[in-house]
Amino acid sequence: MSADQNHDPSQDQQNHHSNEPSIHPRNALQPVHTGGGPASTSEQAAEPQQQPQQALDGGDTPMAPLYWIAPLTGGLYGLAIRYLAGWAGPFLQSIGVNSRMAGVMSIGFIMLTPVILGALTVYLLRNTRPSWMATFFTPWIATALMMMGSMLTLMEGSICVVILSPVFLVLSSLGGLLMRAILNVMEVQGRHIGGLAVLPLLALVVEGPVTPQDRWQRIERSTVVAAAPQRVWNEIVQARDIRREELKPTLAHLIGVPRPVEGINHTTAQGEVRESRWERGVHFRGRVTDRVEGRTLAWRYEFSPDSFPPGTMDDHVVLGGQYLDLGETRFTLTPIDADHTRLDVVAHYRVTSTINVYAVPVADLLGRDFVDMxxxxxxxxxxxxxxxxSGPPA
Incomplete structure (x- = not known):
């Protein structure tokens, strides 16, 4: 039998299948490289790197936690600096170290702390590539958390928080913008951030020997009253039962300063004094230094250790304290005609701090508002x- 006669067609079919590339089940879903050669290692590694890059650019879920972790960390940092600024000096003195460390009312705390707080917040957001608007406003969240924390822990009261909030918000945004600008031109490492974080404490040590400056200021206000001078005089020396609805709203009262309840002049063995009472148990007196019946009345304030019960005023703004005091207040009544009187007030006050550039304008704003009331x-x-x-004057 010839070779052609012995050929089996089924053998050709088997040989045909044997020449086709085999496909294993494990490789069935893998892409087939058709470029004429084996796929390069760089091409194989390109695909798994695409997904993290999309999350970095788009701010997807992996980066979302940073938008609340960053301001929370900034707020905790500010709260820690506030605690150390108020605790370190008295603690060192209690253990026998004559510390001249500055406290809360200082450049180191009020000016540097919000700047570093904002810079730290934006640094923690660096991988999210925040916009300039986010860079400006995210430090405000950290500042708000710090302020709320200081009130909840009773380190600060509402008066100080409201007074300091404007400068803290502005400076925290400045710190965030500076950090954003630095990150655009250089790489900031952890040791750099650690150095920035301790700057406020170092400033407190350096600023400690600096003597706070006393700034005596005066407020002059006046109004015209449709009443005779003696009538106005009587209302001043016997201001009894002052009701809340009689007092126009003031910024001082909105932030928590107690309202006056009465102010009464009377004679004692030491001379004439004016007894003043405010809400929440606040009381103090003024010793009369000049009196011309119906025309001039002046007194100088005197405060005692119990004039402001605990919790009524923040320690940093209590009257007669280390940072703020009242001097002489003088009323002058000038007749315009039988039924009109010009009433002038001149009030003196003292501000003592190393941040008078900010404290004096704030005290002047609150003082003018209070005198106008x-x-x-x-x-x-x-x-x-x-x-x-008819009859003798009261």
Whole structure:
């Protein structure tokens, strides 16, 4: 039998299948490289790197936690600096170290802490590539968390928080913008951040020997009252039962300063004094230094250790304290005609700190607002009282 006669067609079919590339089940879903050669190692490694890059650019889920972790960390940092600024000096003195470390009312704390707080917050957000708007406002969240934490831990009261919030918000944004600008031109490492974090504490040590400056200021305000001078005089020396609705709203009262309840002049063995009472048990006196019946009245304030019960005023803004005091207050009544009087007030106050550039304007704003409230009270009461009855003046 010839070779052609012995050929089996089934053998050709088997040989045909044997020449086709085999496909193993494990390789069935793998892409086939058709470029004419084996796939390079760099091409194989390119695909698994694409997904993290998308998360970095788009701020997807892997980066989302940073948007609350960063301001929370900044807030905790600010709270820690606030604690150390108020605790370190007294602690060192209690163990026998004559520390001249500055405290909370200092450049080191009020000016440097918010800048570093904002810079730290933006540094923690660096991988999210925040916009300039996020760079500006995210430090505000950290500042708000710090302020709320200081009130919850009773390190600060509402008065100080409101007074310091504007400068903290502005400087924290400045710190964030500076950090964003630095990150655009250089790589910031952890040791750099550690050095920045301790700057406020180092500043407190350096600033400690600096003597705070006393700044005596004066407030001059006036109003015209549709009443005779003697009527206005009576309302000033006997201001009894002052009700809340009689007092126009002031910024000082909105942030927590107690309202006056009464101010009464009377004679003692040591001379004439003015007894003043405010809400929440606040009380103090003024010793009369000048009096011309119906024309001039002046007194100088005196505060005692119990004038402000605990919790009524923050230690940093309590009157008669280390940082703030009141001097002489003088009322002058000038007749315009029989039924009109010009009422002038001159009030003196002291601010003592190393940040007078900020503290003095704030004290002046609050003081003017408070004096205007008193003038409005005396004007309303004098005009509502009607003409004086016949007889000797009160």
């Amino acid at each position: 008193l003038l409005d009270l005396y004007r309303r009461r004098s005009e509502a009282a009607g003409p004086l009855a």
